[in-house]
């Protein structure tokens with residue numbers, strides 16, 4: 001079978017389309033024929049350097065994918081063969097206190113498909129059967145599969161951050177940075193679906209228009225209005241937001257605190273803007289604000305996000321869809337930051353001529 005195999009760390013040249021042996025499933029695993037996979041920032045970060053402990057080369061990336069089960073490692077799992085499934089990338093033992101508490105990423109046996117074990121940038125991938133959610137989508141419906149493949153990481157992370165850790169409820173005002181990122185776009189849709197007033201932050205007039213079109217109530221263009229905290233105060237009549245979903249970290253965290261009302265919350269779900277920061281501590285204790293860690297997302301967060309997507313509660317914003325052979329171009333688009341929503345690559349069984357759904361918005 002063919003797979004995009006990463007053999008070193010660096011530019012796009014370290015990932016090559018290679019003929020490799022088909023995976024053989026363990027007794028608790030099924031083999032999935034990949035129909036579509038969505039790119040995540042970690043795919044590119046890990047191509048540059050091994051940012052996650054336990055990741056090594058040769059490696060097949062791809063955390064987010066949908067596919068069709070073609071075989072299994074045990075006759076007891078044969079019922080899954082033929083099903084179209086979405087794969088949860090978090091693999092854990094399923095038995096320890098953290099797994100039983102629905103916090104699988106704290107498990108000592110925790111692995112991530114597409115990070116610390118091989119993922120979906122391939123024709124076939126072997127995954128634990130318990131990681132598969134059967135979905136009601138035809139194996140030839142490339143447009144729907146492209147959307148579906150983009151649900152797990154962005155959907156479950158936004159679900160956990162906003163609703164799990166953040167306890168966002170209808171009527172509250174939430175600030176979400178990076179409405180054009182796959183994560184931010186999913187967060188905006190999930191917050192809207194739950195009745196929140198959404199203020200989102202973007203960079204550039206074009207992304208502002210896209211964010212408004214996606215339903216956000218207020219959009220602040222940080223290139224035109226660098227003091228976004230003051231803008232939030234103006235929008236909220238001086239009160240501040242109930243919740244800021246900070247999935248970027250770094251300097252943003254201190255600003256996020258100041259953008260919340262007294263007693264407000266900040267959920268920290270990521271550190272793409274920096275691992276360290278400095279806080280003005282009175283901003284935290286005097287108004288009684290809280291900073292909450294995102295923590296492990298659970299199978300329930302994943303299941304909720306998938307179910308909400310399936311029943312149309314929220315939509316996934318797709319930037320573009322690429323053929324399997326053009327992975328390097330798709331990754332270049334992700335690295336350019338000139339995109340809005342999720343970037344998806346179709347599995348090799350879709351020929352390039354099926355790409356008429358692709359809108360490579362310039």
Ligand SMILES: [Zn+2]
Pocket residue numbers: 092093094095096097098099100107108109
């Ligand atoms: Zn465990």
